[in-house]
Amino acid sequence: MSNFNTEDLDDVDMAILQLLQVDGRMSNVDLAAQIKLSPPATHARLKRLQTRGYIRKFTALLDQEMVGFDMTCYVNISLRMHGTNELEQFRSSVLKMKKVLECYQTTGEFDYLLKIVVHNHRDLQHFVENSLSTLPGVARIHTSLVLDEIKCSTELPLKGV
Numbered sequence: 001m002s003n004f005n006t007e008d009l010d011d012v013d014m015a016i017l018q019l020l021q022v023d024g025r026m027s028n029v030d031l032a033a034q035i036k037l038s039p040p041a042t043h044a045r046l047k048r049l050q051t052r053g054y055i056r057k058f059t060a061l062l063d064q065e066m067v068g069f070d071m072t073c074y075v076n077i078s079l080r081m082h083g084t085n086e087l088e089q090f091r092s093s094v095l096k097m098k099k100v101l102e103c104y105q106t107t108g109e110f111d112y113l114l115k116i117v118v119h120n121h122r123d124l125q126h127f128v129e130n131s132l133s134t135l136p137g138v139a140r141i142h143t144s145l146v147l148d149e150i151k152c153s154t155e156l157p158l159k160g161v
Contacts, residue, residue, distance in 0.1 A: 008052075009054070012035055012037065012045065013045060013049060013054075014158050014159070015034070015035050016031065016035060016042070016045060016046060016049065017049065017054060017055070017158055018155075018158050019031060019034055019035070020055065021154065021155040021156065021158075022155065024058045024059070025058075028042055028043050028046070031046070061154065064117055068119055069117040069118065069119060070118075070119060070120055071117065071118045071119070071120060071121070071123075071124060071145060071146070072115065072116070072117055072145075072146040072149070073115075073116050073117075073118065073124060073143050073144060073145050073146065074113060074114070074115055074116075074143070074144045074146070075113070075114040075115075075116055075128075075132060075141060075142070075143050075144075076106075076109070076110035076112070076113055076114075076141070076142040076143075076144075077110060077111060077112045077113075077114065077132070077135070077138055077140070077141055077142075078109070078110050078111050078138075078139045078140040078141075079111050079112075079137040079138060079139055080137050080138070080139040081137055082111070086136060086137040089136035089137065090112070090135055090136050090137055090138075091103075093135050093136060094112075094114070094135070097131060099116050099117055099118060099127055099131075100114050100115070100116050101115045101116065101117060102114065102115040103115075110140075110142065114132075124143070124145075128141060128143060
């Protein structure tokens with residue numbers, strides 16, 4: 001994680017970040033035209049934003065149903081113990097699970113919230129019984145199935161743009 005904050009960025013930097021959130025494959029020439037800078041100056045800014053950690057990586061967003069993942073689920077997990085070893089074992093195990101897209105430590109009734117994708121209800125049953133239930137220290141699992149995706153975005157609401 002970066003030690004910088006958005007106060008280190010000017011309006012041009014913010015415009016670059018906003019444009020790349022919408023189209024990460026935008027060419028340097030097109031990006032330069034949009035922000036009204038030369039391509040070399042744009043490239044230098046882009047590299048600086050990457051070096052400083054504002055841009056972590058570029059990726060492709062796939063259509064999950066087209067590649068066979070028909071279900072998205074949110075899974076709340078409570079652990080029996082909250083010692084350093086138990087937490088590290090749990091985290092280490094979750095990091096290895098490809099079907100877990102996101103994992104957050106939370107406050108409240110549950111300790112962790114996971115976003116997972118599975119092929120179908122049988123795949124979900126197998127994943128819960130054979131993967132999640134066997135995680136170190138798991139005391140309770142609560143699964144919610146997504147019925148309809150209303151909004152899904154990767155774009156952060158940048159100020160000044």
